[in-house]
Amino acid sequence: MLSSLIRRRWPLPLGAALLIVVVLGGALVASGDQGDDTLVVYNGRSHYGDEAAFLEFQRRTGIDVELRGGTAPELYERLRREGEDTPADLLVTTDLANLWRAEESGLLRDASSEALRAQVPERLHDDQGAWWAISARIRTPVVSTERVEPGAVTGYADLGDPRLKGRTCLRTSNSEYNQSLVADMIAKRGPQATEALLRSWMANDPDIINSDGEMLGAIAGGDCDVGLANHYYLGRTLKDDPDFPVAPAWAEQDGAGAHANVSGVGMVRWSDMEDEALALMEFLTARGAQAEITSRSEFAANPAVPPAQHIRAWADVKIDPIAVEEAGPLLDDAVMLMQEVGWR
Amino acid sequence: MALGVPRRSGADRRGGPPGRLPGAARRGRVGRVPGWTIVGVLVAFVVAGPLVALPASFVSSGEALDQIAASLLPSALANSVLLAVGVGAGTLVLGGGLAVLVSFYDFPGRRWLDWALVLPMAMPAYVLVFVALGQYGSANPLQTSLFGGGLALPDPRGPGGAIVVLSAVLYPYVYVLGRSAFLGQSRQAMEAARSLGRTYGQAVRGVALPLARPALAGGAALAVMEALADFGAVNLLGFETLTSAIYRVWYGAFDQAAALQLATVLVGLALTMVALERLLRGRARYHQALARGDAVTPLRLKGGARWLAPVVPCLLLGAIFAVPVAQLVAWSAETLVEGTLGSDLAGAALNTLLLAVVAAAIAVVTSTVVAYGQRARPSRVGRISARLAAVGYAVPGTVIAVAVYVPLVWLDRRLGDAAGGLFGVDVGLLFTGTILGLVVAYVVRFHALAFFAVEARMGRISPSLDDAARALGADRARVLADVHVPLLWPGVLTAALLVVVEVMKELPATALLRPLGGDTLAITVWEATKDSRFDVAALPALGIVAVSLVPVILLVRLSRRDGWSAAGAQGSTPSGG
Numbered sequence: 058m059l060s061s062l063i064r065r066r067w068p069l070p071l072g073a074a075l076l077i078v079v080v081l082g083g084a085l086v087a088s089g090d091q092g093d094d095t096l097v098v099y100n101g102r103s104h105y106g107d108e109a110a111f112l113e114f115q116r117r118t119g120i121d122v123e124l125r126g127g128t129a130p131e132l133y134e135r136l137r138r139e140g141e142d143t144p145a146d147l148l149v150t151t152d153l154a155n156l157w158r159a160e161e162s163g164l165l166r167d168a169s170s171e172a173l174r175a176q177v178p179e180r181l182h183d184d185q186g187a188w189w190a191i192s193a194r195i196r197t198p199v200v201s202t203e204r205v206e207p208g209a210v211t212g213y214a215d216l217g218d219p220r221l222k223g224r225t226c227l228r229t230s231n232s233e234y235n236q237s238l239v240a241d242m243i244a245k246r247g248p249q250a251t252e253a254l255l256r257s258w259m260a261n262d263p264d265i266i267n268s269d270g271e272m273l274g275a276i277a278g279g280d281c282d283v284g285l286a287n288h289y290y291l292g293r294t295l296k297d298d299p300d301f302p303v304a305p306a307w308a309e310q311d312g313a314g315a316h317a318n319v320s321g322v323g324m325v326r327w328s329d330m331e332d333e334a335l336a337l338m339e340f341l342t343a344r345g346a347q348a349e350i351t352s353r354s355e356f357a358a359n360p361a362v363p364p365a366q367h368i369r370a371w372a373d374v375k376i377d378p379i380a381v382e383e384a385g386p387l388l389d390d391a392v393m394l395m396q397e398v399g400w401r
Numbered sequence: 402m403a404l405g406v407p408r409r410s411g412a413d414r415r416g417g418p419p420g421r422l423p424g425a426a427r428r429g430r431v432g433r434v435p436g437w438t439i440v441g442v443l444v445a446f447v448v449a450g451p452l453v454a455l456p457a458s459f460v461s462s463g464e465a466l467d468q469i470a471a472s473l474l475p476s477a478l479a480n481s482v483l484l485a486v487g488v489g490a491g492t493l494v495l496g497g498g499l500a501v502l503v504s505f506y507d508f509p510g511r512r513w514l515d516w517a518l519v520l521p522m523a524m525p526a527y528v529l530v531f532v533a534l535g536q537y538g539s540a541n542p543l544q545t546s547l548f549g550g551g552l553a554l555p556d557p558r559g560p561g562g563a564i565v566v567l568s569a570v571l572y573p574y575v576y577v578l579g580r581s582a583f584l585g586q587s588r589q590a591m592e593a594a595r596s597l598g599r600t601y602g603q604a605v606r607g608v609a610l611p612l613a614r615p616a617l618a619g620g621a622a623l624a625v626m627e628a629l630a631d632f633g634a635v636n637l638l639g640f641e642t643l644t645s646a647i648y649r650v651w652y653g654a655f656d657q658a659a660a661l662q663l664a665t666v667l668v669g670l671a672l673t674m675v676a677l678e679r680l681l682r683g684r685a686r687y688h689q690a691l692a693r694g695d696a697v698t699p700l701r702l703k704g705g706a707r708w709l710a711p712v713v714p715c716l717l718l719g720a721i722f723a724v725p726v727a728q729l730v731a732w733s734a735e736t737l738v739e740g741t742l743g744s745d746l747a748g749a750a751l752n753t754l755l756l757a758v759v760a761a762a763i764a765v766v767t768s769t770v771v772a773y774g775q776r777a778r779p780s781r782v783g784r785i786s787a788r789l790a791a792v793g794y795a796v797p798g799t800v801i802a803v804a805v806y807v808p809l810v811w812l813d814r815r816l817g818d819a820a821g822g823l824f825g826v827d828v829g830l831l832f833t834g835t836i837l838g839l840v841v842a843y844v845v846r847f848h849a850l851a852f853f854a855v856e857a858r859m860g861r862i863s864p865s866l867d868d869a870a871r872a873l874g875a876d877r878a879r880v881l882a883d884v885h886v887p888l889l890w891p892g893v894l895t896a897a898l899l900v901v902v903e904v905m906k907e908l909p910a911t912a913l914l915r916p917l918g919g920d921t922l923a924i925t926v927w928e929a930t931k932d933s934r935f936d937v938a939a940l941p942a943l944g945i946v947a948v949s950l951v952p953v954i955l956l957v958r959l960s961r962r963d964g965w966s967a968a969g970a971q972g973s974t975p976s977g978g
Binding site for chain 2: 142389
């Protein structure tokens with residue numbers, strides 16, 4: 058059949074037909090996704106299990122939600138390039154710096170409501186409403202309970218302690234968590250002090266590891282003794298295995314507190330579903346969804362929702378929230394600095 | 402590109418008078434616009450054109466080298482070179498040694514091992530890495546499935562791990578080409594060496610190995626090319642080569658000019674390898690004109706050696722293939738039982754298949770048109786553009802993504818403006834917002850693969866068939882449709898199959914260009930692995946391995962029918978990660 062189709066002047070008709078089909082198909086895909094009644098969320102939160110809250114929203118309101126995943130930098134780059142053509146209505150990121158970056162590039166719009174203000178405390182949202190926190194996470198040293206004395210690690214500087222030479226591990230400098238932490242340090246400690254700190258970390262010749270989860274495995278497996286991770290990775294692992302031989306070493310408890318970042322949401326400037334998008338933002342910060350989030354060991358943005366039972370003791374940890382207005386503009390400097398000191 | 406088909410008069414199209422002589426047809430061609438050449442040039446332009454963006458980045462950015470690119474380049478380049486040297490040496494030792502063992506010695510299981518040793522080709526490096534990482538992290542709660550947490554493995558992270566893993570999956574290039582070279586060697590050379598008092602082993606070392614040197618080195622060059630292009634494995638192992646530096650510059654510093662500059666350096670390295678391989682393979686062919694009966698008869702091993710010989714290859718295959726696959730199965734079973742499967746796996750499989758089929762269809766059309774154009778109207782321009790269009794094969798996926806992206810963004814804007822201005826429709830981002838951009842990248846990368854397969858098949862169609870059809874009055878297009886296409890089907894199918902498999906495995910370009918939301922199997926594996934969710938990555942990884950086995954099995958069957966020399970010619974396919 059095909060050969061009779063192309064019998065005469067094939068490449069011309071076949072090539073043309075193919076091209077048209079592909080282009081039309083592509084256009085369909087493009088426009089289909091921009092369908093008027095689907096709320097498109099660029100979702101930087103890890104895919105595994107986080108959909109529950111969004112699905113629940115969809116079930117309750119009848120509004121279709123489409124999640125499109127990627128890392129925060131990927132989502133930001135995508136949004137920036139698509140500009141007014143973007144199908145996205147909401148941007149959800151795992152760290153505040155990337156939300157700030159999106160806001161600064163004019164990709165977000167202010168959105169606010171009575172419910173949002175009631176559910177999210179003052180310091181966890183932008184004054185104008187460009188971004189709202191969904192959850193808080195602490196990035197702190199974690200240590201082996203078998204090979205590190207309790208109290209031996211009390212701050213970020215200890216990762217550069219010569220006594221720990223060859224015993225530390227760090228996640229790659231590609232990680233947005235590390236980038237935000239370094240930017241926040243530059244903002245609060247100044248560039249020289251931060252560079253000195255990072256150089257001391259590098260002088261300990263750390264193992265560079267891909268993910269926080271893998272790092273916990275490396276510590277438990279004896280590959281290294283001290284790492285730097287977000288608290289909920291450890292929380293999840295301890296929930297499954299209370300005897301897991303890694304413990305948090307909360308940083309700077311006698312000083313500023315442990316660095317805390319925020320996973321948050323902002324409305325995309327070109328969203329044509331403002332009301333639905335706002336409804337989803339409210340839903341994500343309301344009790345139900347927040348409880349769902351804390352069940353996976355994060356701290357809720359909504360103060361009415363306590364931490365999960367197995368990490369309730371961690372609720373009293375002194376935290377030092379990221380100073381996003383100052384740290385945001387320093388993100389590029391942070392990336393450069395990490396490269397300069399040789400953090401892979 | 403289809404518009405470049407030669408325009409002919411109406412009478413000519415309909416076939417002309419039946420009594421026309423071949424000479425008349427030939428004469429009629431003189432002075433016409435070389436339509437097929439134009440088609441070839443157009444395809445080359447579309448396929449290789451984006452790569453022009455690479456060196457242009459040095460011109461447009463003004464400075465010699467972007468600051469970020471300059472700060473990353475030295476270590477990334479050094480690491481890439483280290484990887485190249487390590488994998489070159491590793492594949493030579495592994496692939497060459499195994500080829501010698503199987504070619505010159507007979508032992509139990511030799512026939513079986515002869516083809517089984519090609520299987521690691523079906524294991525994408527990033528899959529092997531994540532299995533290794535999953536085994537290594539003893540804290541991984543799922544680790545218990547196979548080893549019960551008892552087996553201590555060395556830390557796979559860093560340069561050593563990257564070299565070992567990539568050598569383990571890439572040695573078949575050397576093995577296949579080495580096998581085909583050894584089979585092509587004459588028995589007389591070995592016998593002459595023996596008659597001069599050399600032992601069998603000395604004759605192998607002193608005569609057979611040097612004779613096969615070009616083929617072995619050619620295989621190693623291919624392996625090195627793959628290693629340079631690798632993105633997934635080095636990334637997961639925390640070893641920053643040029644490919645991961647490109648990604649970091651793009652998505653860490655959002656500096657596309659710098660990414661293009663790094664990509665240019667990488668392409669330079671890769672093209673050096675192509676040149677090397679071409680040079681060496683050209684010489685290798687010289688040694689292969691042999692009648693079958695003249696080949697060396699392998700020496701039957703005796704005593705302990707007889708039973709020791711199969712042990713090493715079996716252990717190797719176990720470590721590279723059997724154990725990882727078993728672990729993947731165990732993990733998959735666990736996720737299925739516990740219901741902790743990653744989201745929307747069926748959707749990812751469907752996306753993957755759709756992308757693969759669309760890319761394969763386009764690549765098959767472009768490659769058939771170019772191959773036929775070269776045959777119908779041989780010309781220097783045609784030959785050069787066919788070569789040019791095949792360059793994508795040597796270009797790492799990361800580079801293709803960066804190179805394709807820049808012109809497509811530009812095109813999207815223009816198309817958007819035009820569609821808005823002319824028809825008042827909002828087409829959105831036609832290429833970069835949809836799978837189209839990704840399809841373009843795949844075609845750029847894999848057109849060559851399809852082209853080689855189609856061209857090889859077309860070479861077996863006698864030119865006298867063309868002449869006969871032409872003499873009977875068929876025009877060029879009709880010759881292609883009625884004579885070539887029916888005879889070409891096996892080649893076209895092979896081409897399509899190769900492209901489908903490569904697209905399914907492809908990671909870097911997919912990671913960089915995918916439209917958000919439509920994840921593929923490779924992306925699912927990648928994202929889950931980055932999160933250390935090895936259990937979630939297992940089932941899609943298993944799917945990728947299963948699909949990748951198809952061309953390997955074809956290769957094995959080909960080798961059993963026609964010997965390794967035919968397989969060697971087909972064996973040089975780029976792989977995904």
